[in-house]
Amino acid sequence: MPSTSDDFLTLGPHIRVLPIIHGSGDFAIRVREELLARPYDCLAVPLPPSFQDDVEAAVERMPTIAAVVQRDADGESDGASFVPIDPCQGVIAAIRTALGERIPRAFIDMETPSFEARHAWFPDPYALKLVSPEKFAAAMLPMIPAPAEGQHAHRIAWMAARLRKLETRYRSVLFVCSLLDWPWIRDAYARKLEVEEPDRFFSPIETFPVDPKTLIFFLGELPFITALYERGRRELTPDDNLSVDGVKELVLHARDALKSTLPRVAQRITPQLLSVFFRYVRNLALMDRRLTPDLYSLVMASKQTAGDDFAIAVAEAAREYPVDPQFTEIDESRYLRMSTDRAELPEWGTLGMTTRLPGQALSWRTCELKPRPPERDRKKWSQRWDPYGMCSWPPEDDRIESFQKHVRDQAKAMLGADLARSEKFTSSVMDGLDLRETLRNWHTGDLYVKVIPPDRGSIEVVVFLFDTPADPRTYPHRATWYAEHSEESTLAFFASDPMKNLVGPGIAQAQYGGALFLFPPRAIPDVWSNTTLDFTDTLEERLIAGALLHTREKHVAIVSPRPPLASWRRLARRFGVKLVYLPLKRFSGQTIERLRTFHVLNGKHIRSYAADYIRET
Numbered sequence: 001m002p003s004t005s006d007d008f009l010t011l012g013p014h015i016r017v018l019p020i021i022h023g024s025g026d027f028a029i030r031v032r033e034e035l036l037a038r039p040y041d042c043l044a045v046p047l048p049p050s051f052q053d054d055v056e057a058a059v060e061r062m063p064t065i066a067a068v069v070q071r072d073a074d075g076e077s078d079g080a081s082f083v084p085i086d087p088c089q090g091v092i093a094a095i096r097t098a099l100g101e102r103i104p105r106a107f108i109d110m111e112t113p114s115f116e117a118r119h120a121w122f123p124d125p126y127a128l129k130l131v132s133p134e135k136f137a138a139a140m141l142p143m144i145p146a147p148a149e150g151q152h153a154h155r156i157a158w159m160a161a162r163l164r165k166l167e168t169r170y171r172s173v174l175f176v177c178s179l180l181d182w183p184w185i186r187d188a189y190a191r192k193l194e195v196e197e198p199d200r201f202f203s204p205i206e207t208f209p210v211d212p213k214t215l216i217f218f219l220g221e222l223p224f225i226t227a228l229y230e231r232g233r234r235e236l237t238p239d240d241n242l243s244v245d246g247v248k249e250l251v252l253h254a255r256d257a258l259k260s261t262l263p264r265v266a267q268r269i270t271p272q273l274l275s276v277f278f279r280y281v282r283n284l285a286l287m288d289r290r291l292t293p294d295l296y297s298l299v300m301a302s303k304q305t306a307g308d309d310f311a312i313a314v315a316e317a318a319r320e321y322p323v324d325p326q327f328t329e330i331d332e333s334r335y336l337r338m339s340t341d342r343a344e345l346p347e348w349g350t351l352g353m354t355t356r357l358p359g360q361a362l363s364w365r366t367c368e369l370k371p372r373p374p375e376r377d378r379k380k381w382s383q384r385w386d387p388y389g390m391c392s393w394p395p396e397d398d399r400i401e402s403f404q405k406h407v408r409d410q411a412k413a414m415l416g417a418d419l420a421r422s423e424k425f426t427s428s429v430m431d432g433l434d435l436r437e438t439l440r441n442w443h444t445g446d447l448y449v450k451v452i453p454p455d456r457g458s459i460e461v462v463v464f465l466f467d468t469p470a471d472p473r474t475y476p477h478r479a480t481w482y483a484e485h486s487e488e489s490t491l492a493f494f495a496s497d498p499m500k501n502l503v504g505p506g507i508a509q510a511q512y513g514g515a516l517f518l519f520p521p522r523a524i525p526d527v528w529s530n531t532t533l534d535f536t537d538t539l540e541e542r543l544i545a546g547a548l549l550h551t552r553e554k555h556v557a558i559v560s561p562r563p564p565l566a567s568w569r570r571l572a573r574r575f576g577v578k579l580v581y582l583p584l585k586r587f588s589g590q591t592i593e594r595l596r597t598f599h600v601l602n603g604k605h606i607r608s609y610a611a612d613y614i615r616e617t
Helices: 005-009 025-037 049-060 090-101 125-129 133-143 151-166 182-191 212-217 223-235 242-261 263-268 271-287 295-306 308-319 375-383 394-419 435-440 539-550 566-575 589-596 604-608
Strands: 010-012 015-020 042-045 066-071 079-085 105-107 173-178 205-209 342-345 349-355 421-424 448-451 459-465 477-481 490-495 502-504 507-518 555-560 578-583 597-601
Touching (some): 005 010, 005 015, 005 133, 010 151, 010 182, 015 090, 015 133, 025 090, 025 125, 025 223, 042 090, 049 066, 049 079, 049 090, 049 105, 049 205, 079 090, 090 105, 090 173, 173 182, 212 223, 223 242, 223 308, 242 263, 242 271, 242 308, 271 295, 375 502, 394 507, 394 555, 394 578, 394 589, 394 597, 490 539, 507 539, 507 589, 539 555, 539 566, 566 578, 589 597, 597 604
Parallel strands (some): 015 173, 042 105, 042 173, 079 349, 459 555, 555 578
Antiparallel strands (some): 010 015, 066 079, 066 205, 342 349, 459 507, 490 507, 507 597
């Protein structure tokens, strides 16, 4: 009978091997499907028999994440090895399915006083969506190095010998092992290598629940994604594409979390911005030669597209393991607190940790984020604040000055368009062809051109109203700031209370409710204490009245989310000035939100270190 691709992973007439990448949710699903698709009567896993009772008991308690830990007994190191009870571990998923289907289990790895893990760089398991496990393993075959002499080679020969014994007792055995081991186990199985019994030793084995705060260092997938796999199992919903759909749900969960703490930041995360975010994530993943993004790519894309607040929200959401509390009622004093290569265990202290199911190798990359300061620091900074020494943050000044100049130029263009008239074309096209008037008189055969008078006027004052109607309780901070140099405007504004949001020593953050820019700058009386303007009733009216009072031109530009109210137009007639209206929605909402957020510094000396605390928004 000719061989088929299905025979590629067959060790013998009664044994089939399924090579996997440990810690991959995609492979965990594939293992479950394999066990349910064929009539296996035994499952073999690459763990020592001494672990069987503890591991299976811990699997029965899932979705609680736990570690089955064995102290090293070689006398040379103060460490431990552990089996991660992780829903996205293919071996654990196999044991869990076998327990549910009443399939006998065989733990066939060699007992070792200390364990030597072997990590490697693997292709992205998402390829299993289009590639069979046979083709995946075949593609990896040329890249798998031979086992090093010593424990690894002995373990491979031992597992091959145990498999030969199992095939005498069972008709159909599935062996789940690492991609790095299966070709050499196959080779040892075919050559029937002789093995020696290992020396006996005693080492205690205990099971510890893992502190949810440290799951990011323990699980193969992100804790949030792992919880989605558990939810799919519990609710019987599709979970075969969670490696991608789970990332989308993670991002939306982070945005929802921001709505309760920072609603204005969450408001900026629009569907359009998310579209840019996911394209950015895709490109970062492809640059790393991956099909799905890792946590670094997600956080970096969040930071670049929506700022530090969103990046921190994504990072914190990724660490969550939101499983129904009724499944995880455990004693916190028994928690194992995991780190990168070490863990703090009850009674045993801090030990070096080695996983018995090693997966993808890890690399560390830095991504600088500025978290919000704790309340204790904010109180200390508030006590040291000098109310008589305040100034702005120059990078934000440059940004909003550039924007207000752009708005002034647009208002000037509108002003010129209002003064334009049409004439019949004679010998010159003047200021351009007037298509509308030409089409209106098409039946006459005449062409019409625009004529814009040379004296278009100018605009000296631009008023921004970001929130209308403005609640005085929301915007209690009102001030007039004078330019430090000729490229800055004289600024009058009302804003939120900066003292309620201290982000660093001598650094407070606030949001404009409205602002007046006078350029070229000159000294004017304080808009908010000038009794001449006491006839106004609202914050918007007082700011507009200040602009109308101090402008030397015939027009004032006003940017607002709504057209000028009748009361605003009456103010303009009172001062003999016309309002040039530009709708706020004409500009990007993300840009507007970024511009209206500003920082107040408690003295110019704060500028020397303000960048260390001010976060990009």
